[in-house]
Amino acid sequence: MKISIPVNHNFYEEKPIYPAGLAQAFGLRPRSAKEAEKLFSSFFELKLDQERFGALKLFSFNRKRPFKPDRERLVLRLYAKDEPERRYFMQTGLYAGTLFHKGCKINISSRYGDAFLKRMLNFVCEVYIDNESTAAKKEDTENQFLYIIAHLFIQGLEKAAVLGLPQEYQTRREHSHKVRGKIDFNAYLKQDIPFSGKLTSVFRERSYIPEIIDVLHLALRKLESLFGREIHSRLVGITQVLKQNYSGQYASLATLQKAKNHQAINNPMYSGFKRVLEYAEIILLNHDLSPENSDPNTPTHGHLFDIAELFELYLEKLLARKFTEWSVSAQESMDYYQDQFYGRQMFPDLVMRHRETGRVAVFDAKFKKMDMTLGDVDRADLHQIHSYAGYYGSEMVASGLLYPLSKEIPLDRAHSTSLYGGGRNQVSFIIDGINVHSEMTMAEIISHEERFINRISKKLSAEQ
Structure with a gap:
């Protein structure tokens, strides 16, 4: 059985599934609906703090900072309610990827479609593939997972091979x-x-090393067959070396293990290949992506990515590229009361500092639904971004929360010329972001990026 579901889904239980629609929801025959009923009848909640989910693999897009997942954040919840009538619920957090639970394959997608996912990956991994033809080959959540792995593999291989192949x-x-x-x-x-x-x-x-050469070469060939030659256009030199030294034999499980455990990659010079070979293994071993190979008795396992982290890094690189007069840093440490027992640290997602004047703009990235209604802005998020103003004081000129938007931004309702409103100060506060939806093309997304950049530019220029 397969389940496909987006991230950040059904938080307010607004989309229940009734028994009559259970089979249709999962593409099952009516008699097979009992499998789904059994899955939902026993309450299942997956968070990253539980030791029994140690088989899950978490991947990070950021090599500058160690990945520290929020272990209290929800990944997936499946449950049923009987009042006033039988209903089934699926809820997800902000982790995307592929999970296997009790023989069921669960694909958690990025919500806003392949084009926006690819655009974020293009910026974060600096592997630019805006070719629309690659999106047309396979439009499902499993393909999203492979596309993420492909970007991480190419980015990692390019950096690891700077000093040559092992x-x-x-x-x-x-x-x-x-x-x-x-x-x-x-x-x-x-x-x-x-x-x-x-x-x-x-x-x-x-x-x-023959085993490593064979695994890397075959992984690139696999990606080329799925996404076209554009997928490794930045690796032309490396591709030629791999092709010339390939043994001509398909990599077996034994070959994969020899490559991953070879003593050469313990050399600091080649340490970057450890993660690259992990990605190559996922690309080559399709059993991790095939439901028929998931035994109902095996522990819950799979691969996950923090989609909120990806969105934050995407905004960081987008702003850094467009605002050259400002330095853009992510997760800048703010130390409160360090000499007292109640000392704390806070980490704003994005801090922009003007290179000449030292003026500061602070934004938090929120990969959440934004339909421009009151309930879309969490009270905690609002309080957190406002607390930064006290820390930066007179240096701050602007602040805000940035979302993937579902509609055009009404400036009169979303932009305030002062913090807390009412003209109390000169620090503006905004709700803004990039307008995206699942049907958008790459060209449309790029157009909405430019509109977003223009709005931020006007806001910062007005505050100088």
Whole structure:
């Protein structure tokens, strides 16, 4: 059985599933609906703080900061209610990916469609593939997962291979007119008398590690078959080396294990290949993406990504690229009362600081539904962003919460010229973001990015 569901789904229980519609919701035959009923009847909640979910793998997009998942944040909840009538509920948090639970495959998608996911990945991984043809090959949540892995694999391989692909010293023997290393006198006595002008020499030479070369080459070929040649356009030089040194044999499970456990990648020079080989393993082993290979008795397992982290990094890079007169930093540490026992730290998502004047604008990124209604703005988020003003004081000129928007932003309702409103100060506060939905093309998303940048630019210019 398969379930496909977006992130941040059904938080207010606004989308219940009734028994009559259970089979249709999951594309099941009426008699097979009992599987779904059984799944929902036993309350299931997945958070990252439970040891029994140790089989889950979490991937991070940020290499500058260690990934620290919020272990209280919800991943998935499945349950049923009987009052006033039987209803079934699915709820998700902000982790996207693929899970396997009791024989059921659960795809958690990014909500706003393939194009916006690809646009965020393009910025964060700096692997720019705006080609619309790659989106047309497969439009499902499983493909979203593979596309994320593809970007992480390409980004990781490009950075890891800066100093070259992993090599090791190997002993070679050569029978030729030239002598390299030392002469093998035993071989000379056995085969070179009478002397014919050739000698057997033994030498040590650095060479590529066959298992690692094979795994990387086959992973790139797999991606090319799924997404086209554009997927590895930045790796032309590396691709040629891999192709020239490929053994010609398909990588087995034993080959994968040898590559992952090879002592060469313990060398700090090649340590970046550890994660790259993990991505390659996921790409090559389709069983992680196939429901028929998920035994109902195996522990809940799968792969997850923090989609909120991706959105934050996307905004960071977008703002840094467009506002060259400002430095843009993420998760800047704010230390409160460090000499007292009640000292705290806070970390604003995005801090923009003007390079000449030192003026500051602070924003928090929120990957949540925003339909421009009161309930869409959480009280805690509002209080948190306002608390930053006290810390930065007179340096702050603007602040706000940034969302993926579901409609055009009405400036008169979403932008305030002063913090708390009523003209009390000169610090503006805004609710803003980028207008996206699942049917948008890449060109439309880029157009809405420009509108967002223009609104922020006008706001910052007015406050200078």
